[in-house]
Amino acid sequence: xxxxxxxxxxxxxxxxxxxxxxxxxxxxxxxxxxxxxxxxxxxxxxxxxxxxxxxxxxxxxxxxxxxxxxxxxxxxxxxxxxxxxxxxxxxxxxxxxxxxxxxxxxxxxxxxxxxxxxxxxxxxxxxxxxxxxxxxxxxxxxxxxxxxxxxxxxxxxxxxxxxxxxxxxxxxxxxxxxxxxxxxxxxxxxxxxxxxxxxxxxxxxxxxxxxxxxxxxxxxxxxxxxxxxxxxxxxxxxxxxxxxxxxxxxxxxxxxxxxxxxxxxxxxxxxxxxxxxxxxxxxxxxxxxxxxxxxxxxxxxxxxxxxxxxxxxxxxxxxxxxxxxxxxxxxxxxxxxxxxxxxxxxxxxxxxxxxxxxxxxxxxxxxxxxxxxxxxxxxxxxxxxxxxxxxxxxxxxxxxxxxxxxxxxxxxxxxxxxxxxxxxxxxxxxxxxxxxxxxxxxxxxxxxxxxxxxxxxxxxxxxxxxxxxxxxxxxxxxxxxxxxxxxxxxxxxxxxxxxxxxxxxxxxxxxxxxxxxxxxxxxxxxxxxxxxxxxxxxxxxxxxxxxxxxxxxxxxxxxxxxxxxxxxxxxxxxxxxxxxxxxxxxxxxxxxxxxxxxxxxxxxxxxxxxxxxxxxxxxxxxxxxxxxxxxxxxxxxxxxxxxxxxxxxxxxxxxxxxxxxxxxxxxxxxxxxxxxxxxxxxxxxxxxxxxxxxxxxxxxxxxxxxxxxxxxxxxxxxxxxxxxxxxxxxxxxxxxxxxxxxxxxxxxxxxxxxxxxxxxxxxxxxxxxxxxxxxxxxxxxxxxxxxxxxxxxxxxxxxxxxxxxxxxxxxxxxxxxxxxxxxxxxxxxxxxxxxxxxxxxxxxxxxxxxxxxxxxxxxxxxxxxxxxxxxxxxxxxxxxxxxxxxxxxxxxxxxxxxxxxxxxxxxxxxx
RNA sequence: GGGGGAUUAGCUCAGUUGGUUAGAGCGCUACCUUGACAUGGUAGAGGUCCCGAGUUCGAAUCUCGGAUCUCCUACCA
Numbered sequence: 001x002x003x004x005x006x007x008x009x010x011x012x013x014x015x016x017x018x019x020x021x022x023x024x025x026x027x028x029x030x031x032x033x034x035x036x037x038x039x040x041x042x043x044x045x046x047x048x049x050x051x052x053x054x055x056x057x058x059x060x061x062x063x064x065x066x067x068x069x070x071x072x073x074x075x076x077x078x079x080x081x082x083x084x085x086x087x088x089x090x091x092x093x094x095x096x097x098x099x100x101x102x103x104x105x106x107x108x109x110x111x112x113x114x115x116x117x118x119x120x121x122x123x124x125x126x127x128x129x130x131x132x133x134x135x136x137x138x139x140x141x142x143x144x145x146x147x148x149x150x151x152x153x154x155x156x157x158x159x160x161x162x163x164x165x166x167x168x169x170x171x172x173x174x175x176x177x178x179x180x181x182x183x184x185x186x187x188x189x190x191x192x193x194x195x196x197x198x199x200x201x202x203x204x205x206x207x208x209x210x211x212x213x214x215x216x217x218x219x220x221x222x223x224x225x226x227x228x229x230x231x232x233x234x235x236x237x238x239x240x241x242x243x244x245x246x247x248x249x250x251x252x253x254x255x256x257x258x259x260x261x262x263x264x265x266x267x268x269x270x271x272x273x274x275x276x277x278x279x280x281x282x283x284x285x286x287x288x289x290x291x292x293x294x295x296x297x298x299x300x301x302x303x304x305x306x307x308x309x310x311x312x313x314x315x316x317x318x319x320x321x322x323x324x325x326x327x328x329x330x331x332x333x334x335x336x337x338x339x340x341x342x343x344x345x346x347x348x349x350x351x352x353x354x355x356x357x358x359x360x361x362x363x364x365x366x367x368x369x370x371x372x373x374x375x376x377x378x379x380x381x382x383x384x385x386x387x388x389x390x391x392x393x394x395x396x397x398x399x400x401x402x403x404x405x406x407x408x409x410x411x412x413x414x415x416x417x418x419x420x421x422x423x424x425x426x427x428x429x430x431x432x433x434x435x436x437x438x439x440x441x442x443x444x445x446x447x448x449x450x451x452x453x454x455x456x457x458x459x460x461x462x463x464x465x466x467x468x469x470x471x472x473x474x475x476x477x478x479x480x481x482x483x484x485x486x487x488x489x490x491x492x493x494x495x496x497x498x499x500x501x502x503x504x505x506x507x508x509x510x511x512x513x514x515x516x517x518x519x520x521x522x523x524x525x526x527x528x529x530x531x532x533x534x535x536x537x538x539x540x541x542x543x544x545x546x547x548x549x550x551x552x553x554x555x556x557x558x559x560x561x562x563x564x565x566x567x568x569x570x571x572x573x574x575x576x577x578x579x580x581x582x583x584x585x586x587x588x589x590x591x592x593x594x595x596x597x598x599x600x601x602x603x604x605x606x607x608x609x610x611x612x613x614x615x616x617x618x619x620x621x622x623x624x625x626x627x628x629x630x631x632x633x634x635x636x637x638x639x640x641x642x643x644x645x646x647x648x649x650x651x652x653x654x655x656x657x658x659x660x661x662x663x664x665x666x667x668x669x670x671x672x673x674x675x676x677x678x679x680x681x682x683x684x685x686x687x688x689x690x691x692x693x694x695x696x697x698x699x700x701x702x703x704x705x706x707x708x709x710x711x712x713x714x715x716x717x718x719x720x721x722x723x724x725x726x727x728x729x730x731x732x733x734x735x736x737x738x739x740x741x742x743x744x745x746x747x748x749x750x751x752x753x754x755x756x757x758x759x760x761x762x763x764x765x766x767x768x769x770x771x772x773x774x775x776x777x778x779x780x781x782x783x784x785x786x787x788x789x790x791x792x793x794x795x796x797x798x799x800x801x802x803x804x805x806x807x808x809x810x811x812x813x814x815x816x817x818x819x820x821x822x823x824x825x826x827x828x829x830x831x832x833x834x835x836x837x838x839x840x841x842x843x844x845x846x847x848x849x850x851x852x853x854x855x856x857x858x859x860x861x862x863x864x865x866x867x868x869x870x871x872x873x874x875x876x877x878x879x880x881x882x883x884x885x886x887x888x889x890x891x892x893x894x895x896x897x898x899x900x901x902x903x904x905x906x907x908x909x910x911x
Numbered sequence: 912g913g914g915g916g917a918u919u920a921g922c923u924c925a926g927u928u929g930g931u932u933a934g935a936g937c938g939c940u941a942c943c944u945u946g947a948c949a950u951g952g953u954a955g956a957g958g959u960c961c962c963g964a965g966u967u968c969g970a971a972u973c974u975c976g977g978a979u980c981u982c983c984u985a986c987c988a
Contacts, residue, residue, distance in 0.1 A: 005947090007947085007948075008948075008950070009948095009950085193984085193985090200988085217988085218988065219988060220988065221988080232988095264986075264987095265987090265988085266987050266988085268987095269987045269988070270987080270988065273988095274987090274988055275988075276988095277988095281986075281988080282986050283986035283987085283988075284986085284988085285986090286986075343987085343988090344985090357986095388915070388916080389915095391914080391915070392914085392915070392983070392984095395913095395914070395915095395983095395984080396984090399984090399985095491982090491983085492983095535982095539922090539923085541980095541981080565950095572936085573923075573924080573936090575923095575924065575925080578916075578917075578924095579916095579981085579982080580923095581923065581924095583922095583923080583937095585937070585938095586923075586936080586937075588936095588937085588950070589936065589937080589950095591950060592948095592950040592951090593950090594950085595948065595950045595951090596947090596948065596950080596951085598947085598948080599947040599948035599950095599951085600947065600948080601947085602947050602948080603947030603948080604947085605947090606946090606947070607947095648927085652927080654927090656924090656925085657925080657927090660925075660935075660936090663935095663936090664935085671947085671948085672952085675947080676952095679946090683946075770953095770954085773953060773954065774953090774954060774955085776953090776954085777941080777942070777953070777954040777955075778954085778955095780941085780942075781942095782941090782942050782943070782953060782954065783942060783943050783945085783953090785945070814945085814953090860932070861932080863932080864931085864932050867932090868931085871930095871968075871969075874968055874969090875968085876967095876968040876969095877968035877969070878968080879968080880967085880968050880969090881930075881968060881969075882930085884930095885930050885931095885969090888930075888931065889930080889931075891931085892931045892932090893931095895931090896931090896932080
């Protein structure tokens, strides 16, 4: 069904057409197939209300590349899609909508609020999934999972109950990171440290027993003075030793507080005196615990102060209270000085305000299987790519702290805990933990809180299959697809998600065991390879954000460059593991490459029927040594090399190298050299090697399309079909990608031997052609195609090589005549391994220009020769370097010397 | 404070275990609309491989020190 191709590639209709065909024909469906190896990737679920951004494009393109590659490697590939309910992010958005309507979630109540949240999620959910379709993502959409799906919620609650029963989940009262905007606790990971230009206030507190004697204290938070319950100094601080145990005046509300000694105080920081506010600072909280100090909580959940702060402060917002407190210190004559001070302040990721350390009762998870999680990475069961992220992961695990998993939010999986109405919640007898709740619900009330989003997505690799259900389907699929093959994600969520998934899987994917053996670890890990890519930044290195306006809409980019162009472009510029500086122009290479691919196929179609392309077998049948010229042999050799390179790149997870290899091969080798060299044969049906050249082209294009398909699925499918590489109704993915070694064997079986030595000969011919072009360009006759060239061959075999390729050389160098001669005088020339090529200038040569050019070349070679000579005269080099290196150096020197002599002779010929 | 990473052409980056004259894309210059492609072709200019020391026959590559940038992490108020 070869069809006419347009002059330039237009992705618009092609991409949507094939995506629909793939979906309609179940191309993305991942099923248990006995006898086939599984290949599984779980999508990092985007926020349900999110929009596709460049980070998604990179992340999902990479996943699609691996999935599509697995398909044409004959594996049963499953890419499981879904979305995350993003508890706090979504709730913030819904609350903003409510605010616009002049209402608040507390006004409408939990039930109404959840209705709104569901509507929000239904309205916006799925948008991003459709955007992924536009990108060409080959997910098994039938399996799309949402973390708020009833089944998934149940999985989350089952996990909670199991972990509670096993003693990993507990309730505790301690300082948490409190977001005054969302009014919920946050995990440490959700707090972002930002450097702040603030003030350091130095003030003085008066000693109770010695009126008139003051201690100077520095603080950045004078608004918490009212919560001070002590002043602390270092136990070995000579300055204050006599004061420990004495009392000091807290200025307001005026009260006597003790001076304590604690090692947490830094001797040489500030004045060495620290005000201790246990309710509002983690370090102070710890000191307070050690000295049994009262905890005075002066703040309301919304960040305003309460009556404990004193009448005048009650109800005042914290930053306003800071100003008031400073003013008051000043009035009391207690303010010593204010200086500029830069420090790090923790911000709420979603609320974007400073978090407030706040004492509250929360649910915590003591991480299970921490040791096993480390071991899994240390013993190579799980591999990070690039490897250096292992350190980051292990460092976090080595310093791990219990995870606050409860959130004072409504949108999320509700914590499956009930308390007996009116009874003491501390008494275990009054706590009920189960998925289905107590049998007498009227006597109980459920915990108000929901779980941290990540405390649901950490089950993603197995809850998506229906865990902990034990039905036949779930069991069969988990047996087959789990552990999944790989995880593709950015380094920013190694702690949030990756590490937690690993621990959850180790704990839950098997029976309850205290410790695990290496064998058990291997069966329980959620994935084997973790591919960590960089973050996309703008050309100035800044993070992409809506407020900066530096975040392009991927759909616009698809409009401009095509999904395939975008995919190729983004992978091409993504170095392994490092951040990516994104600039739109850098995508042009992808679009241009699509066009090149398109035109190469178009040219092929212009030169003959593609009827014999139906299978690789048929194409191989059309090949024979007799029909393959040197260039044909060379391009087949390069094809085998490229297949091999790509195999290695997939093993090493080097995707930008992959695009470089494919680009260089198809454009640089096939289009620029093979097609150009073979044009004479291709264009003339009478040429005895016409059919052979077509067959070589067909094989190279076919394998190239297979190699490129994972990166550029749409255009390769279109060309696959139009070049007649498959039967009607079949798809590219129904074919199998052959391994380099197997193709070599298959060629040999057909009597086609790919000769390495001959391929190297062609490299020399290419070099000579390039030299000829250079000389022509130097004499401004580059565009003339009727010049005469002389060549003095280096030796007999070179002369034979030249004879064999004379027509090609003529064609590619643009010469009407090429004469092989023993000696040439007074003509500008250029030296190559095969021989020296001269431009015959009937008219006078610009002698000076030619001298200058050759002189320059000579200088370059002199350096190389000097270096080579030095090396070879060096006894230790001869004795210590490997023989082949020495031999190589000798050969190189000889060649360079010959070239040098030849140029010298040339130079001399100009008098 | 601790730990990564980076530093190679004007820009963005490759450079696989140390071994021919350090590469690519973009940009730039010149020439070319030659029967796939101007989203193209050909040729070219452009580099003290951040600095210093060391190991080695040999270092962009390994070791140590330094500089600059960057990210993560941390309870110096």
